[in-house]
Amino acid sequence: MMKIKTTFCKSAAKFAVLSASCFASACTFTGMQQHSELGLSFAKSQMFDLEKTLEETSGLAQHNGLMWTHNDSGDQPRIYAIDEAGKILKTINIKDGHHFDWEEMAHDDKHLYVADIGDNFAQRDELYLYRISWEDLTKADDNSSVSAHKMTIIVAGKPKTVVDKNVHNFDFEGLSSVDDELWLFSKNRQDGQTSLYRLNKNKSKQLVSPAASYPVDMLVTAADFDAKRNEFALLGYQLGWSGMSSFLWRANRSADGKSLDWTSAQRYDIEPDGQWEALVWDENKSGLLWLSREGNQQGGVALTKTQF
Numbered sequence: 001m002m003k004i005k006t007t008f009c010k011s012a013a014k015f016a017v018l019s020a021s022c023f024a025s026a027c028t029f030t031g032m033q034q035h036s037e038l039g040l041s042f043a044k045s046q047m048f049d050l051e052k053t054l055e056e057t058s059g060l061a062q063h064n065g066l067m068w069t070h071n072d073s074g075d076q077p078r079i080y081a082i083d084e085a086g087k088i089l090k091t092i093n094i095k096d097g098h099h100f101d102w103e104e105m106a107h108d109d110k111h112l113y114v115a116d117i118g119d120n121f122a123q124r125d126e127l128y129l130y131r132i133s134w135e136d137l138t139k140a141d142d143n144s145s146v147s148a149h150k151m152t153i154i155v156a157g158k159p160k161t162v163v164d165k166n167v168h169n170f171d172f173e174g175l176s177s178v179d180d181e182l183w184l185f186s187k188n189r190q191d192g193q194t195s196l197y198r199l200n201k202n203k204s205k206q207l208v209s210p211a212a213s214y215p216v217d218m219l220v221t222a223a224d225f226d227a228k229r230n231e232f233a234l235l236g237y238q239l240g241w242s243g244m245s246s247f248l249w250r251a252n253r254s255a256d257g258k259s260l261d262w263t264s265a266q267r268y269d270i271e272p273d274g275q276w277e278a279l280v281w282d283e284n285k286s287g288l289l290w291l292s293r294e295g296n297q298q299g300g301v302a303l304t305k306t307q308f
Contacts, residue, residue, distance in 0.1 A: 040248060040268040042078070042304045048086040050292065050301040057292045057301055058173075059105030059222070060278040061112055063134050067303075069278065069292060070114060073101045079114060081137075086303040089140035092098040096132055097148060103173040104222060106182055106279070108201075110134060113182060117172040121165040127153040127172060129182070129203075153184070155197070157161075169195065172235060173277075174223030177201075177254070184208070185223045185234065194220045194234070196259060212259045218247050224289075225253070226281040231291055232260055235279045243298050246270040248279075250308070274299035 050057055056072035066089065070079045077097030081089045094114065101118030116128040130148040140146050155170060160166045167190050174185030174194070184197040195210040218236035225232050234249040251265035270276060274293040282288035287308040296299035 026288065038266060038268045039271065040306060041271040042306070047302045047304045048084075048302055050086040051088050052301070053088060054080060054086075054292075055083075055295045055301050056277075057294060057303075058103050058277045059114070060224075060290055060292055061105040061107040062280050062282040062283050062290070064138065065106060065284075065292065067280075068105060068107075068112065068137075070102050070105065070293070072103065072277075073099065073118065075099055075102075079105075079112075082303075084303075084305075087209075090140070092140050093143070093145040093255060094132070095145045095147045096150075097130055098128075100124075100128075103176040105280075106175040106177045106224075107134075107280075108177040111195070112137060113175065113177070114148070115175045117175065119171045122158070122168045122170045123165070125154070127155070129153065129175075129199075145296065149204070151203070152208045153199065154205070154207045156207050156209040159242070164201075169193075174220045176223045176225045176232070178225050179227075179257070183223065183225070185220050187219050187221065187236075189219060192217045192238075193218075194236075198258075214251075214260060214262055214265075216247075216249055222278045224280050226287075228286060229281075231281075233279055234265070235276055235291065237276065243273060244275055244296075245273050246276040272299055 016147055058072040059070050061068040067082045068079055077094040079092050083089055100116050102116050103118040104115040106113040112132045114130040120270050129151040132146055132148045136146045158170050169188040169190045171187040172184055173187045176183050180201055182199040182201055184199055186195040193213050194216050196212045197208040198211050199208055200206055208262040218238050220234055220236040222235040230253050232251050237244045237246045238285045248268040249265055253259045254261045274298050276291055277294045278292045289303055292307045293302045
């Protein structure tokens, strides 16, 4: 089935100011495309209610059978270990951390990366990543604190001021570990694409430039890479008059390993709609993808999974 959806910027009640600005200025994305969309539907019985503490779940990671998540802006600098039914098992504070706009998690065998990368109004000079060892997190007791190595990211080409702080291409919500790099994906309210920035895991401070852009026609909220399947998942939404419509892209890594192979990309229309914010490929079961949803007027905070 072929669909064309008019797309607008940012989200529901939490971002009402942004939404009102977008609607008033008719900020539809340029270069709209048609996509052959597949369906991805979750029955109520497949969705687990997360605890109200996680009302703004915005990142997912998995290690040794435990899921990890954090809230968007407004929480303390802390992360939560949860089981597969969404129950909080322990809460860990990040020592000397600052919670400005935490939007994503990424992970590899040794570390968890918590991404303070959100920039709704294009006002930040620097973005931050907190790198935490899995060993420290595994040993940590409930309500204890762990140390983190803070990494600073500066986005090349970002202007000091943008024409419209509500409609720009300098917000970020997607991050994934890819071999020795971290791949950062932008959330473009201006053109509906996403730009890929490849980061060095070992640099404490780095200036980054886009390596590629992709016509996702949505606002990217999460990304994850499954090295075993050589496959990326990108999560996001469009905002229209009827609310938020959520989508998932699957795409292989390119043959040279430096970008996405967009010729392999497939797009899925997610039901039920809502603010689907985070995802992670399961570490043990091939092709199993976990997703979480923030709570808003379209649906409550939830955790679910799907098998590809």
